[in-house]
Amino acid sequence: MRPIALKLSYFGPFESADIDFRNFIESPIFLISGDTGAGKSTILDAMSYALFGATTGSRGPKEVRSQFATVEEKTQVTFYFEQGSHLYRVVRSPEQTLMGTRKVRDQAPEASLAIVNGVNGKELQSLASKPKDVGLEIAGILRLDHEQFKKIILLPQNDFSRFLKDSSEEKKKILKKIFGTEVFEDFQSRLKDRYILAKSADEEATRALQTHYQSDTWTPEEQDKIEDALEADRLEETVRGLLQVRKESHELAKKAHQEATAERERIDALYQTGQKLARDFKSLEDLQADYQEQILDKADEQAEKKGRLKQLRWAEQLASDIAKIDQARADEKANRDKLKVLQAESQDQKKAIKDLVERKSELFKREREIDRLREELKKLPTQIFKAKQSKDKQDKIDQAQLELSKFQAQLKENQAQKEEQSDRLAQLEENVLDSALLDAEKVxxxxxxxxxxxxxxxxxxxxxxxxxxxxxxxxxxxxxxxxxxxxxxxxxxxxxxxxxxxxxxxxxxxxxxxxxxxxxxxxxxxxxxxxxxxxxxxxxxxxxxxxxxxxxxxxxxxxxxxxxxxxxxxxxxxxxxxxxxxxxxxxxxxxxxxxxxxxxxxxxxxxxxxxxxDLAAIQEGFKEQKDSFEAKSKQNQELQAQAGQLKASLQELDQALNLVQKDLNATSSKIESLEEEIAELDVKVGSQELEALQSDCQKQVQGYEEQKEQLESQLNKNQEQLSNYQGQIKTLESTLADLGQVLEETGRKLAEKLAAADALTHEEAVARTWIDADQELEELNRQITQYETHEERLKKDIQQLEESLSDQERPDLVSLEKSRQDSIKAAEIQASQVTRAEVAQAQASKEFKAIEKILSQQADSKAAFQSLQQLYDAMFGKTGGDKLDLETYVLQSYLEQILSYANAHFINHLSNNRYQFELPEEARDRRSNRGLDINVYDNETGESRSTDTLSGGETFIAALSIALSLSEVVQNSSRGVPIDALFIDEGFGSLDQETLKKAMQVLEEIGENRLVGVISHIEEMKATIRQQLVIKKTGNGRSQVKVSV
The missing domain is CATH 1.10.287 (Helix Hairpins)
Incomplete structure (x- = not known):
């Protein structure tokens, strides 16, 4: 990681600062100097905060915001750095209180990370836009977390020697990260899992093979043969031979079973033939018995049924004439009854028509009175309209009187409220708190x-x-x-x-x-x-x-x-x-x-x-203090809000007083105008009385019209109905004449049929009973047909069986059954032999295939397992006397390189050849978990001792030597994290002049291929180092940055 540029806004003492680290490439080292408390360490804090969201010291993220920043000014850090072939830009802001679009609000932490094409250049790729995601991306890019970053690249004040004195476990975490040895740990873990699985599979295969050789499938003699055979010959010669013997036994048993099965099938066929013959003899006897019982014994009964059937069929020819006579008689009676009813209804209609004519004549006498009422109805709407206008105006006068009283009361009330709220406003303004104290408490x-x-x-x-x-x-x-x-x-x-x-x-x-x-x-x-x-x-x-x-x-x-x-x-x-x-x-x-x-x-x-x-107690104590502060703030805000509300309310009351006075004057004028309009209308009778008169006239006229219409409608209906009745009477009289003619003709035909010589009866009553027995006719037909069909079928079946059994004798079924059972038992015995032989062969075949499969798998995996075991033993220190695992061995090797480089280039030179780094004896034997501890060998005493025994200045040069050596070794390692920068915060004050001079020479040497920044207030360093980043106080807690080259 190589810093390129750093931009600060309201961060610590810096209102605004732009630092371009590319200005410090002329010399191998640059100095960050300035007054005490000016903010030199804040530069390192800003880089640490931008990358990890945390400073190098105890300051929290909220505390990095400048004390002089207002709610309109945002705290933000922008940091550009190179890693590999990319230029990265990370922007981060802490949680802070800022002015929003309308009010002050708390803004959550913000962060973003992107790849850019230059400082203030175009964004090429966005990598993260949330603080948590930015932290994860930074850790992946740098391959260091915050604590490891402070131990390797950025050495904070009073904290630069932590890597030197860290435990082996802490050193292991750091070295794993910067040298990328996690791959060895992952390799060991995967190798161990694979070895355990392979070992378990090999042992399982050996146990399974022995189990199959000693299986109870084999007889004791067969097991002895297998045991005595050579390992290489057991499968192909011994086990395969035993399997072949069982196959031959199985084939012999199957042949014997086939012969026994054929004999059983032959005897079973004879038994089935005998059974069928016996069933045929029994069927012939049963059929002969049925013919005697159901045919011959019922012949007389069948003759009687045929005679009765003849009578019923003869009566069927008379059925239509009798039915026609019965229907004509019924129709004649019904029509005569209907004729009487119609004649009576016709007389009633004639009487009703006469009565309606008389009522209509009486109604026409009221026609003149109804015309007078119609004229009255034409005048009433105008009179009613004027009466309603007068009533509406009077109602408005009454309403206006009420509003007038209301406005007068409201005017008085508003004046009282104005006086009361003015007093309250003066009292509230006296109780509002000073906000400066609250702001200090909030910080x-x-x-x-x-x-x-x-x-x-x-x-x-x-x-x-x-x-x-x-x-x-x-x-x-x-x-x-x-x-x-x-x-x-x-x-x-x-x-x-x-x-x-x-x-x-x-x-x-x-x-x-x-x-x-x-x-x-x-x-x-x-x-x-x-x-x-x-x-x-x-x-x-x-x-x-x-x-x-x-x-x-x-x-x-x-x-x-x-x-x-x-x-x-x-x-x-x-x-x-x-x-x-x-x-x-x-x-x-x-x-x-x-x-x-x-x-x-x-x-x-x-x-x-x-x-x-006690975190809960701490949070509770903080909550109590915060609640108390918020209560005070809330109370102050409420008082300010109340005062503002009262001022607004007073303004509203003044406006309301003016409006009420205007409404009062307008209402008085309205009342006077309405009174004048009522006088002009000159209404004597109220609208309700006029509307009642109008309703009464309308009802009388409407009643007259409806009654007249009803009388005329009813008269028309009655006259139409009378005409209808007269037509129906005429039709019925014609129908009755036709029915009399039908009865006469059909009765004559029926009498002729009953008087005929071949008639089975001359009585009409007897013929009617035969006709009514229609269900009996159907049943007799069915029974006679069933009898004749059954007789024919029995004769045919008896004839067929007598012909087929004419040359046969009854079989001896007992003898045949005994022969069949004997053949079945013999076949079952042979089947049992086949099953046992088959089971024996299947078991032997199963064991053979299982052994063959295991040996085949072992042949493929044995060599691979042996190679895997050798690799496992080597990686986990199980070969020879070395018990050190792969990852720890690699890390010790890297640490030895670091110590060797430090001895050759730094510690000897800086300590005047007194000290050399070395690993403790318990680390050298590679058998201890303290394998990454560091000792120093003192050439003056000839003894090795812990770095904890060094003085302050000695500790500084030792830590500096380790840090510089670590940087060089990692830089030259193909798997290491690139370390292109080193920042050291103070510590040089503990060195004498000679050691300080040597330290400066060392820093200049390593600064040839990386950026080295030093924070110090020592005058000698200020005079020696030309490139400087000077931090100057400007007052009011502010500082400025100036580059001096």
């Missing part, structure tokens, strides 16, 4: 808030977070430890279960072999022909054997899983313990930082806070 509270939010609160949060993480890691570590006994027990239980199920499988296979033994035949295992234990064996089904084999496989899988889980858990316990110890150390470091910051807080803001840090 103090802002500083306190900035310190709490910027330092105490984040540091307390870091402590809480680190402690929480440590407790979580401890809980997880103990949780893993608590799980270990249970997992061990589960592993041992799984091991016992595998052993027990393997014993059961061996016993079941022995029992299955015993079932196949035949007395006098050789045993396939031992060859003996005598089998004394065969009858005592338990009969085992194929299903039981297959279930047990699957159970053994499942138990073996459970055993393998528990073994793997146990290995992973033990590895996790060790890893969690290491993580817990590291997290606990981080918590202690955060706690030390918090304690130091709290002491600074107590020193600045008084002793009202407890000696023991």
């Amino acid at each position: 103090r509270l802002d500083a306190m808030s900035s310190f709490i939010d910027g330092q105490l609160k984040p540091q307390a949060a870091n402590c809480d977070s680190a402690l929480k993480k440590a407790k979580q890691l401890e809980i997880k570590w103990k949780d893993y430890q608590n799980k270990l006994p249970q997992l061990k027990e589960e592993f041992e239980q799984a091991q016992r279960e595998v052993q027990a199920k393997e014993r059961n499988r061996r016993q079941m296979m022995i029992a299955q072999l015993q079932e196949d033994l035949v007395e006098g035949q050789a045993c396939p295992v031992c060859g003996a022909e005598d089998h004394p234990l065969a009858e005592n064996g338990h009969r085992v089904s194929n299903e039981e054997l297959i279930d047990l084999i699957q159970s053994v496989d499942q138990a073996q899988a459970q055993y393998d899983q528990k073994r793997s889980e146990l290995d992973v858990l033990q590895e996790s316990i060790a890893r969690q313990e290491e993580d817990f110890q590291m997290q606990n150390k981080e918590y202690q470091d955060y706690q030390d930082q918090l304690n130091a910051s709290y002491k600074q807080f107590q020193a600045r803001f008084g002793g009202e806070f407890s000696d023991d840090f």
